[in-house]
Structures are given as structure tokens and as C-alpha cells.
Amino acid sequence: MSKVNIVEHELVPQHIVLSPEEEEVVLKKYNIDRNNLPLIKSTDPIIQELEEQLAEQSEDEGKVSLKGRIIKIIRNNSPAGEGVYYRYVIE
Amino acid sequence: MNEEDIMLFGPPKKIKEISFGVFSPENVRKVSVTTIIQADTYDDEGYPINGGLMDPKLGVIDPGLKCRTCNLKFGECQGHFGHIELSRPVIHVGYSKEIYDILKATCKECSRLLLTEERIEHYEEKLRQEGVRGSIRQSIISDVLSEAAKKKGVLKDSTCPHCGTDQLKVKFEKPTSYKEGDKKLTPSDIRERFEKITERDARLMGWNTEVSRPEWAILTVLPVAPVTVRPSITLESGIRSEDDLTHKLVDIIRINQRLRENLDAGAPQLIVEDLWELLQYHVTTYFDNEVSGVPPARHRSGRVLKTLTQRLKGKEGRFRNNLSGKRVDFSARTVISPDPNISINEVGVPDFIAMELTVPERVTSRNIERMRQIVLKGSNAYPGANYILRPDGKRKRVTDITSDILAEELEEGYTVERHLRDGDIVLFNRQPSLHRLSIMAHEVRVMPYKTFRLNLCVCPPYNADFDGDEMNMHVPQTEEAQAEARILMRVQEQIISPRFGEPVIGGSQDYLSGAYILTKRGTRFTRSQMDQMMYVSDIDAVLPEPAGEEDGKPYWTGKQVFSLLLPDDLNISYKSKICQKCDVCEYRDCKYDAYVLIEDGVLKTGVVDGATFKARSNCKLLDKLVKDYGTDVGRKFLDSVTRLILWSNALIGFTTGIDDEDLPKEALNLIEKVLTEGKDKVKRLIESYREGYLEPLPGRSERETLESRIMQALAEARDKAGTISERYLGMNRGAVVMAKTGAKGNMLDLTQMSAALGQMSVRGNRLHRGYAKRSLSSFDREDLSAASRGFVSSSYKQGLNPKEFFFHAMGGREGLVDTAVRTAQSGYMQRRLMNALQDLSVRYDGTVRTNDDIIVQFMYGEDGIDPAKSTYGKAVDIDWIVHKNIKAKKGA
Numbered sequence: 015m016s017k018v019n020i021v022e023h024e025l026v027p028q029h030i031v032l033s034p035e036e037e038e039v040v041l042k043k044y045n046i047d048r049n050n051l052p053l054i055k056s057t058d059p060i061i062q063e064l065e066e067q068l069a070e071q072s073e074d075e076g077k078v079s080l081k082g083r084i085i086k087i088i089r090n091n092s093p094a095g096e097g098v099y100y101r102y103v104i105e
Numbered sequence: 106m107n108e109e110d111i112m113l114f115g116p117p118k119k120i121k122e123i124s125f126g127v128f129s130p131e132n133v134r135k136v137s138v139t140t141i142i143q144a145d146t147y148d149d150e151g152y153p154i155n156g157g158l159m160d161p162k163l164g165v166i167d168p169g170l171k172c173r174t175c176n177l178k179f180g181e182c183q184g185h186f187g188h189i190e191l192s193r194p195v196i197h198v199g200y201s202k203e204i205y206d207i208l209k210a211t212c213k214e215c216s217r218l219l220l221t222e223e224r225i226e227h228y229e230e231k232l233r234q235e236g237v238r239g240s241i242r243q244s245i246i247s248d249v250l251s252e253a254a255k256k257k258g259v260l261k262d263s264t265c266p267h268c269g270t271d272q273l274k275v276k277f278e279k280p281t282s283y284k285e286g287d288k289k290l291t292p293s294d295i296r297e298r299f300e301k302i303t304e305r306d307a308r309l310m311g312w313n314t315e316v317s318r319p320e321w322a323i324l325t326v327l328p329v330a331p332v333t334v335r336p337s338i339t340l341e342s343g344i345r346s347e348d349d350l351t352h353k354l355v356d357i358i359r360i361n362q363r364l365r366e367n368l369d370a371g372a373p374q375l376i377v378e379d380l381w382e383l384l385q386y387h388v389t390t391y392f393d394n395e396v397s398g399v400p401p402a403r404h405r406s407g408r409v410l411k412t413l414t415q416r417l418k419g420k421e422g423r424f425r426n427n428l429s430g431k432r433v434d435f436s437a438r439t440v441i442s443p444d445p446n447i448s449i450n451e452v453g454v455p456d457f458i459a460m461e462l463t464v465p466e467r468v469t470s471r472n473i474e475r476m477r478q479i480v481l482k483g484s485n486a487y488p489g490a491n492y493i494l495r496p497d498g499k500r501k502r503v504t505d506i507t508s509d510i511l512a513e514e515l516e517e518g519y520t521v522e523r524h525l526r527d528g529d530i531v532l533f534n535r536q537p538s539l540h541r542l543s544i545m546a547h548e549v550r551v552m553p554y555k556t557f558r559l560n561l562c563v564c565p566p567y568n569a570d571f572d573g574d575e576m577n578m579h580v581p582q583t584e585e586a587q588a589e590a591r592i593l594m595r596v597q598e599q600i601i602s603p604r605f606g607e608p609v610i611g612g613s614q615d616y617l618s619g620a621y622i623l624t625k626r627g628t629r630f631t632r633s634q635m636d637q638m639m640y641v642s643d644i645d646a647v648l649p650e651p652a653g654e655e656d657g658k659p660y661w662t663g664k665q666v667f668s669l670l671l672p673d674d675l676n677i678s679y680k681s682k683i684c685q686k687c688d689v690c691e692y693r694d695c696k697y698d699a700y701v702l703i704e705d706g707v708l709k710t711g712v713v714d715g716a717t718f719k720a721r722s723n724c725k726l727l728d729k730l731v732k733d734y735g736t737d738v739g740r741k742f743l744d745s746v747t748r749l750i751l752w753s754n755a756l757i758g759f760t761t762g763i764d765d766e767d768l769p770k771e772a773l774n775l776i777e778k779v780l781t782e783g784k785d786k787v788k789r790l791i792e793s794y795r796e797g798y799l800e801p802l803p804g805r806s807e808r809e810t811l812e813s814r815i816m817q818a819l820a821e822a823r824d825k826a827g828t829i830s831e832r833y834l835g836m837n838r839g840a841v842v843m844a845k846t847g848a849k850g851n852m853l854d855l856t857q858m859s860a861a862l863g864q865m866s867v868r869g870n871r872l873h874r875g876y877a878k879r880s881l882s883s884f885d886r887e888d889l890s891a892a893s894r895g896f897v898s899s900s901y902k903q904g905l906n907p908k909e910f911f912f913h914a915m916g917g918r919e920g921l922v923d924t925a926v927r928t929a930q931s932g933y934m935q936r937r938l939m940n941a942l943q944d945l946s947v948r949y950d951g952t953v954r955t956n957d958d959i960i961v962q963f964m965y966g967e968d969g970i971d972p973a974k975s976t977y978g979k980a981v982d983i984d985w986i987v988h989k990n991i992k993a994k995k996g997a
Contacts, residue, residue, distance in 0.1 A: 044950065044952060044960065044963070045950075046958065046960065049238065049959075050954075050958050050959050050960055051959075051960060052959075052960060052961070089967075092967040092968065093966060093967055093968045093970075094964070094967050094968035094969070097963075097964070097967035097968075098963060098964075099963055100960075100963065104241065
């Protein structure tokens with residue numbers, strides 16, 4: 015069975031890895047540190063997928079870990095049209 | 106906190122943190138005021154025995170005595186702990202699981218954690234990471250424990266990485282015994298092992314060594330609760346009866362003593378072990394008498410003892426019964442009954458209750474004379490007072506004898522606890538309090554008789570009726586509390602529900618049918634009737650010009666009266682509840698008068714009914730009144746309109762009876778024809794199914810297809826019958842008026858009464874269970890016809906035949922069971938949800954966070970809209986705003 019690309023599935027909201035600078039902006043906006051954010055496990059399929067994609071993009075072959083990073087999630091099924099959510103990746 | 110306390114203890118301090126730990130033996134001895142060695146309580150003269158379980162050093166339970174330890178009186182002394190030195194250590198049941206975890210994870214020889222130094226460091230690093238949350242911490246610890254436990258006989262390599270000892274498998278025999286291999290581990294063995302556990306290892310296993318060491322989970326010394334915790338009660342006969350805890354402690358001391366004696370005498374191992382086990386049993390049941398695998402300890406009478414755990418646990422336990430909820434003063438409870446003549450803001454309070462409940466009022470230069478009068482009245486006359494409070498805090502009861510002296514004594518600065526009076530604010534509550542609106546603030550209205558009276562419009566939020574419901578009332582005692590209740594909790598502030606901005610307080614039943622009768626075309630009132638109606642409904646307006654004259658006498662229409670209640674600048678139009686939903690709406694020329702048009706506060710066309718002011722519905726007028734003109738206008742409207750309708754109802758009259766469901770012969774024939782057609786269609790469907798012609802629906806079997814087709818056909822037949830009966834049931838019948846205006850019932854109910862009941866069902870299917878392959882024994886097996894599967898073609902009015910009646914009862918029972926199950930399930934779900942969500946709050950930046958600032962939503966509801974301030978869930982009612990602005994422009 016061929017693998018389903020969950021990133022492209024219509025029911026999976028858009029997940030974006032924030033750059034360290036963007037992370038700072040988010041943390042400052044809510045006046046929190048990353049431990050106050052909702053969590054997502056690095057074993058979550060979407061995180062695994064994102065890690066794979068990043069590994070392909072990076073030059074030096076090797077695993078990329080998103081642990082400790084912040085993921086921005088944009089949902090389109092929110093009552094406000096577009097709902098933004100952030101999650102902190104843990105192991 | 107009063108001044109005296111501040112002098113003694115200093116200003117109040119904020120609690121920063123609380124740490125929980127396991128009580129160490131040293132600590133037990135340190136807090137203990139005496140060691141308990143005697144298993145007895147009182148001697149023959151009735152004095153407590155020193156060193157016994159009722160040792161006077163443990164506190165006072167008899168009024169008049171002083172504590173031997175702290176010298177305080179009964180009620181002041183909280184009691185003091187004693188202790189029992191156990192002859193042999195025993196397991197604390199509450200920690201038996203944790204003890205097992207540690208036994209599995211540590212070496213039998215060196216007590217080190219069964220992990221390599223590397224793994225230990227790895228886990229330590231994980232735990233060290235900044236800001237590890239509680240739940241993650243817990244999962245790391247359980248990882249440590251389970252990884253270490255793998256060394257115990259699970260893997261081939263089951264040696265300690267530190268000392269190389271082979272490990273044996275540890276077995277836990279609930280609730281308090283452990284086996285290693287085949288050898289039983291005594292609590293002493295376990296304790297010895299635990300003492301050797303290093304601080305580092307203990308921390309990795311989740312023990313904060315600053316406050317708790319693993320070995321403390323095995324008791325060597327048992328704290329004895331103060332006597333104030335287990336008071337003995339003296340019965341009328343003079344016999345003392347001891348608390349369950351005392352009984353249990355007696356058992357413990359007795360066995361402990363025997364064990365000690367046997368040990369000293371060098372008794373054989375077997376006897377010692379037996380006694381040790383018995384001691385373990387008593388200590389276990391002292392903590393928890395409902396441990397599985399242990400027979401509960403019983404009283405002499407055979408009653409199961411209530412020990413420590415039972416005191417705390419469950420609905421009747423200390424937490425839920427005494428801490429989360431407790432009995433309070435200044436409260437009253439009685440039966441409720443309706444009173445349409447009081448405001449929705451008010452509650453009728455029986456005079457005898459008003460004389461029991463009081464409000465503290467401070468005496469000032471401005472009210473001293475009035476307060477004197479009140480005190481002079483005494484506590485047995487209304488309006489009087491029950492107590493006066495001197496500025497030094499001394500409280501004096503007002504009696505008939507002392508009232509004149511106390512009235513004389515009154516000065517500025519005194520406080521008088523006066524009887525409840527009209528206009529006082531009280532909280533009113535009906536259980537179950539599922540709602541914010543289950544507790545609202547009402548203004549007191551003192552009345553004769555014995556029930557609380559409330560306006561019918563506030564029944565929906567409380568879900569109250571008057572079939573014997575009781576409600577509670579609480580009197581706020583400080584000005585702050587009263588002001589808060591008045592501003593935030595008053596009934597009129599709750600007309601709009603916080604759920605999604607729809608009115609929960611409003612008209613129901615007679616008010617709606619009455620409004621229709623009042624405002625329909627042709628309702629006329631004479632001058633004197635107008636005067637009466639305007640007087641009772643408190644209308645402050647000039648009598649409008651009469652609508653016309655009849656027999657030389659002027660008359661007014663119901664629409665005119667109703668218009669008097671509306672603000673002058675109100676412009677609105679909507680379709681009323683009785684709207685027939687014609688294909689082409691004729692608006693103001695509607696032949697049913699169903700198009701409501703209000704221009705500049707005058708009801709031009711249309712009837713007033715459910716669509717105007719029905720509680721818990723999308724009612725157009727009340728909603729706009731409250732939201733655009735404020736809660737005061739909303740309240741006044743409801744107060745007036747209900748009284749007006751009551752009066753007009755009394756003038757015009759309203760009735761319903763079984764003849765409301767009478768249908769002419771032709772209609773009955775038509776209905777019968779339609780039903781027969783339906784049943785014939787079913788027959789044809791069954792035939793084609795039997796012959797195999799039936800085309801199955803996608804995803805269904807032929808049988809399922811048949812069932813659904815039959816259901817469809819019969820529903821259609823019933824609907825047709827309904828339409829026919831509806832055609833003959835006009836608005837001249839009371840029952841129809843009630844259904845159409847939203848007062849009570851619906852057209853389906855009327856159809857069932859006049860035409861046919863239709864298909865009975867259980868779990869959404871036609872009735873088929875009962876006998877083998879048939880619903881009743883009077884049908885053939887496999888008879889799939891309408892009649893055999895619960896189709897009732899009689900109406901309630903015609904009456905049901907026995908078979909139909911039985912089918913009806915089958916369907917009816919399902920409804921009853923459903924409601925019973927639903928309430929139980931939803932109650933439990935509600936409790937769980939409340940517990941889970943109670944600490945979440947919306948912050949000023951729009952985020953939803955827990956009490957330790959962890960974000961749950963980045964924007965409340967993802968759109969930041971407060972549903973309580975929305976209009977039926979929408980942030981803004983654009984149509985209405987546009988409508989209002991167009992009107993404003995036109996006016997300018």
C-alpha cells in the first residue's frame with residue numbers, strides 16, 4: 015500500500031515550523047515561555063513528516079529533530095475563518 | 106480577620122506553596138504528646154486513663170474541662186496527636202503500590218536502582234530540563250520504574266548493574282504482602298532495603314527526599330489521632346459510645362501488646378508471624394476498611410466500621426460534603442408557588458421566614474430613629490430585629506422583655522440585625538444548579554402564607570414548576586455582597602442567556618395563547634375594560650384614540666392596548682409563530698394576520714404570540730427590547746405584558762376540550778382512505794419483497810430496504826392524515842391556538858389526537874420483538890404488515906384497540922427509560938466537565954489559560970466572541986443594524 019502524504023490531506027491543517035526569530039515573537043506576544051504552550055509529541059505523524067521533509071532539504075544527510083521547536087498550526091475550519099494555534103514539540 | 110487576630114498573628118499572609126510528603130517516624134514522635142500503651146479508654150469511675158486512648162493530653166471533648174497539653178478550653182483546643190510504638194513494622198496500605206514499584210526497580214542486595222549509570226544520568230538530565238510539567242514528570246518517572254523493573258527476571262540478563270547480584274522476580278500479593286521468588290518479604294526486610302536507597306535513586310523514582318523517604322512508607326510508629334477527631338458520645342442512658350477510629354485503635358494496641366509480649370518471651374516464629382499479620386490487618390483497616398482482598402473490620406453489632414479513608418471518600422465524605430459544600434446560616438427552603446402579580450425581579454417570602462432571617466444594618470445618625478423603632482418591635486413582631494451588635498463585638502438577643510432597654514441603648518456604630526424587608530436582595534436557587542442562572546438575585550417581597558412565590562417568567566431558567574418543587578434562599582450579609590448580587594445576579598440582568606444570547610426569561614403557556622387572543626383581529630374592549638387593563642398592567646400612558654364606535658360606544662382593539670407597552674421609537678417587523686408559510690408572503694396584507702409590523706411603537710398588523718416573547722426561543726421582540734433598550738425596559742415589558750394578558754384572558758376567556766379535536770365525517774373518511782392507501786402500499790411493498798423485485802438501497806440489504814420503505818410509506822400516510830386534519834382544525838379551537846402560538850403542544854400532538862397515532866417505534870425501528878418472529882401472538886409469524894408491526898391507525902380520541910394500546914405502551918416505555926438514563930448520564934458528564942474546566946479562564950489578551958498559565962486556546966473559541974453578548978451565536982446582527990440605520994436616516 016502506498017504511503018498517504020498526510021501533509022496534503024484536506025483534513026490535516028497546515029503545520030509550519032517556526033524559525034527561532036518567529037518563536038521569540040510568538041513567546042513575546044503571549045508573554046510566556048515555551049513551557050506554557052500546548053504540546054505535540056515528536057512521534058506525532060505530522061511532526062515525523064515535517065522532520066523528513068526538513069532532512070531532505072538540508073544538505074548534510076542526517077536526521078533533523080524538531081524537539082524543542084514551536085509549530086504553528088493554521089486551521090481553516092475555525093469559526094473565525096482562520097484559526098492560529100501553536101504547539102511545542104516534545105519527545 | 107478581626108483586629109485582635111491581626112495583633113496576635115500579624116497581617117494575613119498569602120500562601121505561596123504547599124508541599125506534601127510522607128510523615129517520618131521522627132516527626133510522628135515529635136508531634137506526639139504522649140505514647141499510648143493502654144488499650145482502654147476510661148476507668149471504672151469514668152475518668153480517662155493516662156496513657157490510654159482517651160488520654161487527657163490528647164485534647165478536650167467535654168465542655169468545661171481544660172486541655173492537659175495546651176490549657177485551652179473545649180472548642181479552642183484543636184487536640185494533639187499521640188503515638189503507638191509498633192512492635193514490628195507494618196506496610197502502610199496507601200503506599201503498597203509504590204512499595205511494589207520500588208521493590209521491582211531496586212537491587213535485592215545493594216538497593217541501587219537497577220539501571221546503568223548511563224541510563225540514570227540520561228533520566229536525571231530529562232528531569233532536570235527546565236520547566237518539566239507535572240504530567241511529563243510523571244511519565245518520565247514511570248519510564249524509570251518500568252525500565253528498571255525489566256531487570257527482575259524478565260530478561261536473561263537479570264543482574265544488578267552495580268553489584269552484579271542476580272535478581273529474583275518480586276510478586277505482589279494484594280494488598281500488603283510481597284514475595285521474592287518463593288520467599289515472603291517481611292515489612293522489616295523491605296524497610297531495611299529501602300533505608301539503603303540513595304537519595305539520587307529515590308529522586309528518580311519520584312520521591313522528593315527532602316520531605317519523604319521510601320522507608321517511611323513502612324510504619325514503625327503509628328500516629329494516634331486527637332480525641333477531637335474521634336469524640337466519644339454519651340448516650341442518654343449514660344453509656345459511653347466510642348468512635349469507630351477509637352475501636353480500631355483499641356484493636357491495634359491490643360495486638361501490638363500481645364506481639365510485644367510474645368517477642369519478649371521468645372515465642373516460636375509461627376506465632377509471631379500470625380500476630381504480626383494480625384497487626385498488619387488492623388493497621389490496614391484503620392487506614393482503609395474497603396481494601397479489596399481484606400475482610401472489612403466490623404463493629405460488635407456487625408456494622409462495618411468507618412475508618413480514615415471512608416471519612417474522606419465519596420459524596421458523603423469530608424471533601425464533597427463538608428469542604429466543597431457545607432450547610433450555611435441565613436438560608437431558607439420551602440415549597441414554591443406562582444404569583445403572576447409580582448415582578449420577575451421579586452420573590453415572595455413568607456412572613457415567618459422574613460422574621461427568622463436578618464440583614465445587618467449599621468446604626469447611623471440618619472437611621473437611628475428608624476432602627477430604634479425596629480428594635481422596639483422586638484423579634485416576634487414584624488418588622489423587628491433579632492440581635493443588636495455593640496461596637497465592641499458583643500451580641501445581644503432582642504426579646505420582648507429586653508427590646509425597650511436595647512432600643513434605648515442603641516447608638517451610632519451599633520449594628521442591628523433586622524428582619525428581612527421588602528426590597529432586600531436575596532439569592533434564590535433551585536437544584537440541580539447546572540447553570541449560572543440556577544442562582545439569581547431577587548428582591549424580597551414579604552407575604553403571608555408559607556411558600557416562596559415567584560413570577561412565572563423566571564420558571565424556565567430554574568426549570569421550576571409548582572408540583573411540589575422546593576427552592577432555597579440565601580441572604581447576603583455585607584453591603585459588598587448585596588451590591589454585587591444586585592448588579593450582577595439580579596433576574597433582569599439574566600434575561601439574555603449566556604449560552605448564545607437568546608432570552609431564557611419570558612412568556613410561556615397561557616401568556617402566549619392569551620397574547621394571541623388579545624391581539625388578533627376583532628378583539629375589542631370598552632372604555633372601562635381599557636381602564637382596568639391599563640391599571641393592572643401598570644401602563645403609564647394616555648388613553649389612545651378609540652379605534653371606532655359600535656352602537657354609539659367607542660371601542661379599542663387589543664393591538665392598541667399592546668402598543669402601549671412598546672417604546673415609541675421601536676420599528677420592527679417579523680413573521681409570527683402562526684405564520685402559514687405561504688408560497689408568496691403578502692406581508693401586511695396577510696390573511697392570517699401573521700405578519701407583525703410595529704411602526705414607531707405601534708402594532709400595526711400581526712398577532713403577538715410565541716415569536717414575540719416566548720422564553721428559550723428565537724423571539725424577536727423581547728430580544729430586541731432587552732438588547733437595544735436595556736434590561737430595565739425588558740423587565741418592565743415582561744411585568745406589564747404578563748399582567749395585561751392575564752387580565753384580558755380573564756375578560757375574554759380561553760378554553761380547550763376534547764371537542765377541539767372533533768373532525769367532520771368527511772374528514773374522518775378522508776383520513777381513513779389515506780391510511781388504507783398507506784397500508785395497501787405496505788402490502789404491495791411486502792409482496793414485491795417476497796417475490797424478490799425489491800431494488801435494495803445502496804449499502805442496505807433487501808430486508809432493510811423493505812423496512813425503510815415501509816417506514817417511509819407509513820410516515821407519509823400519517824403526514825397526509827395530519828394535513829387533512831389540520832385543514833379542518835381552525836384557529837377557533839383552543840387546542841389549535843395553543844399549538845400554533847407556541848403555548849403548549851404542537852400540531853403533531855393534535856394530529857395524534859384527532860387523526861391517527863401513526864407508527865410506534867423502539868430504537869427507531871418498527872416494533873418486532875416479543876414473540877418468535879412476531880410482535881404479538883395474535884399475528885402470524887413473519888407478518889410484516891403495518892398493523893402487526895405497531896402502526897396505530899386509531900387516534901387518541903377514537904381510542905386504541907388492545908393491540909394498539911400494547912404497542913403504544915411499548916413505544917412509551919422507551920421514552921421513559923431514555924429520560925431516566927439520560928439524566929443520570931448527563932449529570933455525571935456535567936460533573937466531570939465542571940471538574941476538568943473549572944480553573945480555565947479567559948484572559949485580557951483573549952487567550953484561554955489554566956491556573957498555571959498554560960495556554961489552552963490562543964483566542965477564546967478561536968474567534969474571541971463572548972457568546973453571552975452575541976445574537977444567537979453570531980458576533981453582530983448585521984441585518985438589524987442596517988435596518989435600524991435605514992430607519993434613522995429616513996426619520997432625519
